[in-house]
Amino acid sequence: MNIKNIIEAALFAANGPLSIMEIQDLFLLEDRPDKHLVRKAIKDLKEDYSAKSIELVEVASGYRFQVKSEYSSWLARLWEEKPVKYSRALLETLAIIAYQQPATRGDIEEIRGVAVSTNIIRTLQEREWVRVIGHKEVPGRPALYATTKEFLDYFNLQTLADLPPLASLLEIDLSANQDLQLNLGDETPPIKTEPIQDEKESLSKPTTESIQ
Amino acid sequence: MNIKNIIEAALFAANGPLSIMEIQDLFLLEDRPDKHLVRKAIKDLKEDYSAKSIELVEVASGYRFQVKSEYSSWLARLWEEKPVKYSRALLETLAIIAYQQPATRGDIEEIRGVAVSTNIIRTLQEREWVRVIGHKEVPGRPALYATTKEFLDYFNLQTLADLPPLASLLEIDLSANQDLQLNLGDETPPIKTEPIQDEKESLSKPTTESIQ
Amino acid sequence: MQMENTSDNVAPIQQTLALVDGQPYKDLPEDLYIPPDALEIFLETFEGPLDLLLYLIKHQNLDILDIPVLTITEQYIEYIELMQHLRMELAAEYLVMAAMLAEIKSKMLLPKKSDEQVEEEDPRSELIRRLQEYERFKRAADDIDAMPRLYRDHYLAAAEWAIEKMEKPPPDVELNSILMAFQDVLKRAEKYSHHQILREPLSVRERMSHILMVLSEGVEEFVAFHQFFMLNEGKSGAVVTFLAILELSKEGLIDIIQGEPLSEIWLKPIID
Numbered sequence: 001m002n003i004k005n006i007i008e009a010a011l012f013a014a015n016g017p018l019s020i021m022e023i024q025d026l027f028l029l030e031d032r033p034d035k036h037l038v039r040k041a042i043k044d045l046k047e048d049y050s051a052k053s054i055e056l057v058e059v060a061s062g063y064r065f066q067v068k069s070e071y072s073s074w075l076a077r078l079w080e081e082k083p084v085k086y087s088r089a090l091l092e093t094l095a096i097i098a099y100q101q102p103a104t105r106g107d108i109e110e111i112r113g114v115a116v117s118t119n120i121i122r123t124l125q126e127r128e129w130v131r132v133i134g135h136k137e138v139p140g141r142p143a144l145y146a147t148t149k150e151f152l153d154y155f156n157l158q159t160l161a162d163l164p165p166l167a168s169l170l171e172i173d174l175s176a177n178q179d180l181q182l183n184l185g186d187e188t189p190p191i192k193t194e195p196i197q198d199e200k201e202s203l204s205k206p207t208t209e210s211i212q
Numbered sequence: 213m214n215i216k217n218i219i220e221a222a223l224f225a226a227n228g229p230l231s232i233m234e235i236q237d238l239f240l241l242e243d244r245p246d247k248h249l250v251r252k253a254i255k256d257l258k259e260d261y262s263a264k265s266i267e268l269v270e271v272a273s274g275y276r277f278q279v280k281s282e283y284s285s286w287l288a289r290l291w292e293e294k295p296v297k298y299s300r301a302l303l304e305t306l307a308i309i310a311y312q313q314p315a316t317r318g319d320i321e322e323i324r325g326v327a328v329s330t331n332i333i334r335t336l337q338e339r340e341w342v343r344v345i346g347h348k349e350v351p352g353r354p355a356l357y358a359t360t361k362e363f364l365d366y367f368n369l370q371t372l373a374d375l376p377p378l379a380s381l382l383e384i385d386l387s388a389n390q391d392l393q394l395n396l397g398d399e400t401p402p403i404k405t406e407p408i409q410d411e412k413e414s415l416s417k418p419t420t421e422s423i424q
Numbered sequence: 425m426q427m428e429n430t431s432d433n434v435a436p437i438q439q440t441l442a443l444v445d446g447q448p449y450k451d452l453p454e455d456l457y458i459p460p461d462a463l464e465i466f467l468e469t470f471e472g473p474l475d476l477l478l479y480l481i482k483h484q485n486l487d488i489l490d491i492p493v494l495t496i497t498e499q500y501i502e503y504i505e506l507m508q509h510l511r512m513e514l515a516a517e518y519l520v521m522a523a524m525l526a527e528i529k530s531k532m533l534l535p536k537k538s539d540e541q542v543e544e545e546d547p548r549s550e551l552i553r554r555l556q557e558y559e560r561f562k563r564a565a566d567d568i569d570a571m572p573r574l575y576r577d578h579y580l581a582a583a584e585w586a587i588e589k590m591e592k593p594p595p596d597v598e599l600n601s602i603l604m605a606f607q608d609v610l611k612r613a614e615k616y617s618h619h620q621i622l623r624e625p626l627s628v629r630e631r632m633s634h635i636l637m638v639l640s641e642g643v644e645e646f647v648a649f650h651q652f653f654m655l656n657e658g659k660s661g662a663v664v665t666f667l668a669i670l671e672l673s674k675e676g677l678i679d680i681i682q683g684e685p686l687s688e689i690w691l692k693p694i695i696d
Contacts, residue, residue: 026286074239088562088565094565119325166564266583306605314633345637346637358633
């Protein structure tokens with residue numbers, strides 16, 4: 001029995017991603033393949049499936065087989081429930097935790113300008129997208145939230161760096177822009193603020209079609 | 213996109229075997245393949261996978277991919293390692309069904325304040341602790357869940373009335389003789405007080421797998 | 425400011441938001457004054473005051489820094505009385521925002537002392553900074569929502585594994601852990617009065633399940649009322665059964681039918 005077949009069987013049976021180490025652990029110590037061999041087998045498997053309707057991908061916690069996204073519209077009919085549509089409040093909270101982690105509830109509220117409902121935090125924790133990784137040493141010792149590997153796995157990411165870049169703040173001289181909608185009076189001294197630069201558009205975005 | 217690829221994707225994505233009819237239902241009426249075509253595609257798929265470590269087989273309720281039995285001994289090792297634990301969401305759902313039966317999913321969601329995942333209900337049904345005893349005659353005809361005799365047996369109860377009455381449950385101190393882990397609040401684990409760790413480290417820390 | 429170029433995601437603008445006094449309410453606010461009748465609707469449409477301000481800047485060309493302070497203040501004070509019926513916390517956040525705008529306005533109106541050389545920070549910059557910061561994360565949230573994800577854009581490809589069930593024993597559960605989980609639910613639910621938790625004794629709820637089960641599994645469409653009463657259960661058993669039948673009927677789960685006075689009473693599940 002060759003290594004590639006065993007890895008293939010394990011990936012289909014695992015019901016979740018397998019890391020290189022977990023794959024190595026399938027084997028008894030004396031026949032354990034080294035990392036290099038495992039990677040080679042994975043590479044071969046990827047090629048074997050390239051023409052099929054499933055693909056072998058790497059996500060944060062390892063490798064998994066998944067159905068190629070172009071088939072998702074057919075599969076939606078297999079599942080009675082529609083995919084969950086998350087509220088803006090939940091997505092904004094998740095975005096703040098993802099980009100600003102570790103973040104306290106106060107940090108989230110500061111950015112959003114409204115109180116964060118306990119339900120949202122609980123839903124994020126139940127989905128295992130977010131967890132408490134410690135407490136901030138300030139009065140009240142608020143919990144510090146961070147995203148999990150499961151979050152990355154769910155969104156097909158390998159690391160946080162794969163998230164779309166956050167729009168950056170650019171310093172520009174406000175007084176030069178007369179067409180601003182935030183009209184400033186004549187007597188005001190020029191102030192420096194930093195409007196958002198729409199740089200994301202120029203950067204690569206995931207091109208995969210997503211079916212809503 | 214050809215029929216064979218779509219069927220292949222569906223068989224991999226489905227949670228169980230698919231019958232010929234279920235496969236036909238994946239397609240819109242106007243492109244629905246007849247039985248003959250579906251069988252032909254299945255036959256071709258069987259051949260495609262003959263040299264692989266999984267096979268397409270027919271079981272009582274339809275067709276499914278399964279790992280060839282000669283790989284079992286390798287997979288066993290993968291399986292043994294992770295201790296399983298039920299999620300808090302599952303325990304809460306079970307408790308609500310026990311105390312509020314017959315209860316619909318909506319009832320559970322209303323009390324818990326968050327959506328109940330299908331996996332949780334399925335796990336409880338597979339464990340034979342919960343079953344559907346009817347449907348509520350309201351739009352959508354939601355299933356009514358109740359606990360089973362197996363549930364009572366497992367927890368050594370003669371009847372549900374052996375559970376503490378709802379009214380007194382709030383006053384009982386359950387934590388006295390039990391594992392504190394279970395008392396985790398929403399976001400403040402009583403025990404965890406360690407300062408923030410390096411983010412990568414805490415993300416990669418192995419946690420016990422919790423199944424839903 | 426470039427914010428107005430960004431895509432708008434205040435979704436329900438085109439639709440009727442709700443009925444206010446029987447009239448469909450179609451419009452989002454054009455300025456900071458929100459008709460009190462519609463306040464609750466707007467509180468739900470926007471994620472908060474920052475979201476509302478961003479919307480006003482982008483869609484209504486509102487100069488948020490040049491608002492009629494007196495009018496707005498008076499209007500917002502009106503809300504304080506109304507807030508008893510609304511979500512206090514959220515309404516309070518809008519008031520804080522109104523106060524902040526008023527403060528900015530008043531600072532802008534103060535004459536600058538000519539001899540003062542110290543550069544003071546423009547009172548508006550803090551607000552602009554917060555709006556920008558919020559806008560960034562609004563967009564990040566949209567980006568995350570658009571990312572391909574499991575069970576919408578991708579599905580795991582899995583194959584059955586024949587021996588899995590006998591290999592992996594299901595986890596053990598202590599009864600206590602279930603009770604504690606439920607205790608937590610109750611504590612949480614107590615904070616929200618609209619979550620009603622029924623207070624029937626458990627024996628009644630158990631009997632309700634039993635009766636429904638018998639009714640749904642039975643071959644006959646109707647089952648005689650008396651069949652649910654067991655002699656060996658005595659009086660208390662009869663009471664439990666009776667209460668269970670009443671509760672099932674109240675919850676609309678069964679029909680109780682009697683052809684004519686004093687004749688047999690039949691139970692029928694309200695299902696097909």
